[in-house]
Amino acid sequence: MSSFLRRQSIRTDIQNDDDIRILVHTFYGKVQDDERLGYIFNEFAEVDWEHHLPNMVDFWSNLLFQSGRYKGRPFRQHLPLPIQKSDFHLWYNLFTETVDCCFAGERAEHAKEMAGKIAASFSLRMDIEKENQPNLISHDL
Ligand code: HEM
Numbered sequence: 263m264s265s266f267l268r269r270q271s272i273r274t275d276i277q278n279d280d281d282i283r284i285l286v287h288t289f290y291g292k293v294q295d296d297e298r299l300g301y302i303f304n305e306f307a308e309v310d311w312e313h314h315l316p317n318m319v320d321f322w323s324n325l326l327f328q329s330g331r332y333k334g335r336p337f338r339q340h341l342p343l344p345i346q347k348s349d350f351h352l353w354y355n356l357f358t359e360t361v362d363c364c365f366a367g368e369r370a371e372h373a374k375e376m377a378g379k380i381a382a383s384f385s386l387r388m389d390i391e392k393e394n395q396p397n398l399i400s401h402d403l
Pocket residue numbers: 299302303307308309310313314317318321334335336339340343345349350353376377380381384
């Protein structure tokens with residue numbers, strides 16, 4: 263068996279909260295290492311990671327396990343950020359890369375599908391908001 267197949271066969275699905283923690287922490291590690299996304303999170307938004315990481319674990323545990331632990335409405339929080347369409351692609355690519363390197367299975371596929379749908383919907387809604395209120399996010403230009 264090639265080393266690629268061996269690596270594939272030992273990956274398991276996202277099974278519990280520990281797995282979600284691994285996914286979320288690995289993903290936001292990559293986000294912070296990325297020049298563009300790292301700038302938005304750390305320099306622009308000055309994110310408090312001690313708060314954001316557990317919040318994102320709750321968000322994903324709610325999506326994948328219906329844990330009921332996240333009740334927020336996240337879109338609005340993204341509106342003041344200088345996010346462009348290409349940033350959503352970057353975000354999504356890093357997310358799928360993280361899922362694929364750690365996990366394989368139905369839930370892993372579902373996580374990527376949800377991430378893609380939400381990123382696409384955020385991106386579209388941001389375009390609509392900007393068309394309606396062009397001065398509100400002028401730093402995006
Ligand atoms: C370029 C893409 C994105 C950027 C730069 C971004 C950035 C951010 C930032 C800066 C925050 C505020 C964190 C804080 O201050 O605590 C945040 C919150 C959040 N983001 Fe994103 N985000 C992006 C895409 C997404 C996507 C696609 C999702 C969903 C799949 C998502 C889900 C969330 C959630 C759930 C929160 C927490 C909202 C709350 O406090 O309830 N983000 N994001």
